[in-house]
Amino acid sequence: MRLTPVPGLPEIRPGDDLASLVAERVDLSSDSILCLASTVVSKAEGRIASLDEFPAGPRAREIAARLGELTDEEKDPRFAQAVLEESTELITEAPFLLTETRFGHVCVNAGIDRSNTGDGEILLLPERPSESAARLSEALSVPVIVTDTCGRPFRHGQRGVAIGWAGTPASRDWRGENDRDGRELGVTVENVIDELAAAANLVAGEGAGGVPAVVVEDFEFGEMDGSDEHFREIESDYVRQALRGWSYDRA
Structure with missing residues (x-):
């Protein structure tokens, strides 16, 4: 091979x-x-998106606050909102977000990537x-x-x-x-x-x-x-x- x-x-x-x-x-x-x-x-x-497309709801703000407290780093609640919207199940909320994506893959942060994107942008996994x-x-x-x-x-x-x-x-x-x-x-x-x-x-x-x-x-x-x-x-x-x-x- x-x-x-x-x-x-x-x-x-x-x-x-x-x-x-x-x-x-x-x-x-x-x-x-x-x-x-x-x-x-x-x-x-x-599938490149702006974090501004994911205004944080109460649960996302709560998740970001707890993760920030655990890591001593400020966490963007908009990112947590994006993870929630790209997932069908949030399996763990701490010490990291373990999720099931909409197509069945279990991974951290719904596979959302911040590498190789512009400021304030994220890269989502393919939908299907x-x-x-x-x-x-x-x-x-x-x-x-x-x-x-x-x-x-x-x-x-x-x-x-x-x-x-x-x-x-x-x-x-x-x-x-x-x-x-x-x-x-x-x-x-x-x-x-x-x-x-x-x-x-x-x-x-x-x-x-x-x-x-x-x-x-x-x-x-x-x-x-x-x-x-x-x-x-x-x-x-x-x-x-x-x-x-x-x-x-x-x-």
């Missing part, structure tokens, strides 16, 4: 044709998969990343994965994850296969799109030198069954169920 950053992409603006910009810079083959950072998808789709991936996949005739970076429980730092995809199953199911000792696998489902997103993020880099598009070549899904199960359902998400009944106590 080879991963190659797409060179020379310009700063993306609202309305830009991402598919054409990528196709002009790289030759995609029938076995290619394109991984695109959510930031460029959001920018092309006009899998639909964005489907449009790009159709235009380019290759599978597309929309990626983001986020932290993980029990681990330090961030990694690349998939938040939208099209043209490839999300996971491959090893259940029913045998391990080296002949034991039947009963629970192993491999999240392929997250693994590809993490690999792409590794070569894309971060910060000012980062590249927002990576082409994966010669990856073979194999003969295992595939599925589009990606975001865990609440019925089997025991950590999330526990967090719903938990409150932060700094003491």
Whole structure:
């Protein structure tokens, strides 16, 4: 498997044709998969917003005040309002805002980014990343994965994850296969799109030198069954169920 950053992409603006910009810079083959950072998808789709578009309500002001007290930093209640409006559930309110986005992704601050935006501006995640991936996949005739970076429980730092995809199953199911000792696998489902997103993020880099598009070549899904199960359902998400009944106590 080879991963190659797409060179020379310009700063993306609202309305830009991402598919054409990528196709002009790289030759995609029938076995290619394109991984695109959510930031460029959001920018092309006009998901840059001003904080002034989110006048803070009472709950947002309360959340910002508490977080400011915990961190000894002033928090903008308009940002808290934006997080609330981009979420379907606020899972934790302290020491940070852990949310579920409207398309099912659980992350901090609804994935809202303040990097690479102007003063008073924020970058929202794509509204429906899998639909964005489907449009790009159709235009380019290759599978597309929309990626983001986020932290993980029990681990330090961030990694690349998939938040939208099209043209490839999300996971491959090893259940029913045998391990080296002949034991039947009963629970192993491999999240392929997250693994590809993490690999792409590794070569894309971060910060000012980062590249927002990576082409994966010669990856073979194999003969295992595939599925589009990606975001865990609440019925089997025991950590999330526990967090719903938990409150932060700094003491």
